[in-house]
Amino acid sequence: MQGFDTLILLFDGALRTVTGVHRAQRASPAARVAEGRLDADARAEAAALMRVNHVGEVCAQALYQGQALTARAPENRRALSQAAFEEQDHLVWSAERIGELGGRLSLLNPLWYGGAFALGAVAGALGDRWNLAFVAETERQVETHLEGHLARLSTADRRTRALVEAMRDDEVRHRESAIALGAAELPQAVKRGMRAMAKLMTTLAYRV
Numbered sequence: 786m787q788g789f790d791t792l793i794l795l796f797d798g799a800l801r802t803v804t805g806v807h808r809a810q811r812a813s814p815a816a817r818v819a820e821g822r823l824d825a826d827a828r829a830e831a832a833a834l835m836r837v838n839h840v841g842e843v844c845a846q847a848l849y850q851g852q853a854l855t856a857r858a859p860e861n862r863r864a865l866s867q868a869a870f871e872e873q874d875h876l877v878w879s880a881e882r883i884g885e886l887g888g889r890l891s892l893l894n895p896l897w898y899g900g901a902f903a904l905g906a907v908a909g910a911l912g913d914r915w916n917l918a919f920v921a922e923t924e925r926q927v928e929t930h931l932e933g934h935l936a937r938l939s940t941a942d943r944r945t946r947a948l949v950e951a952m953r954d955d956e957v958r959h960r961e962s963a964i965a966l967g968a969a970e971l972p973q974a975v976k977r978g979m980r981a982m983a984k985l986m987t988t989l990a991y992r993v
Contacts (some may be wrong), residue, residue, distance in 0.1 A: 801874065809877035810870070813950040816861050820885075821941035830990025832888025833947045834934050840877035840891045840990040841927060844901035845872045848923065861913050864966055865920070868959045875952050882948055890992045917968035922976055924960035927984055928953055974993050 847920070849869035856862045883890060892898065909921040931953040938946055971979075 786886070787927065788964055809874045811874050813878045813881060814947040815882060815944040818943045818947045820941050821939070823939060823942055827939040827942060828886050829936055831942050832883055832886035834937060835879050835883045835886065835945060836888055836891055837987050837990045838931070838934070838949070839876065839883060839982065840894065840897050841930070842872055842876040842879055843894050843897050844878065844986070847898045847901035848905035851902040852909040852920065855885055855906050855909025856913055856916055858913050861917065861966060868962070872953055876947070878948050878952070881985070885944070887911055893989065897986065914967055914969040917963040917966050918971045921960050921963040921968040922971050922979060924956045924963065926980060927957045928960065930983070931956065
């Protein structure tokens with residue numbers, strides 16, 4: 786019965802993530818920032834970048850849920866579940882900003898979710914040190930990715946920049962938490978593979 790309940794919760798989480806019915810627990814950082822004057826090109830660029838970020842948050846939900854499912858130590862499961870809970874805010878904030886900019890969400894979100902969940906479950910099954918290593922490296926790459934977005938966004942787009950900065954700060958905390966819990970260091974070949982997969986995802990998500 787417990788296994789069935791877990792499956793129901795996983796299905797509910799997946800459905801909420803893909804359909805966008807999560808609710809943010811924290812107010813959006815953009816709520817405190819006035820909208821800047823953006824031309825059509827700047828708005829389109831920001832919307833596309835935030836679509837990429839939203840896809841990243843869909844993947845984060847799936848990864849954390851998959852990893853929490855197969856993590857062994859209770860404290861690690863709790864840390865992964867807490868990180869997933871906080872990342873829900875990013876999911877909502879990104880979707881809201883995309884709507885404000887006149888953009889749309891990725892049409893491939895179900896595919897992104899399924900692939901990321903499978904990767905997370907496999908990472909968790911390898912053992913907690915490698916599970917946490919995957920978290921730490923993922924968050925490090927996301928942090929770098931968000932820094933790149935800040936460099937591309939218009940300086941006048943203060944609302945989007947506030948969101949991206951807040952998301953980056955959360956990713957840094959999640960990376961540091963994983964390291965503190967005993968994350969191993971992934972081999973360079975694995976890191977390169979993760980970067981290649983992320984490049985493919987961001988390229989597709991920017992357009993589709």
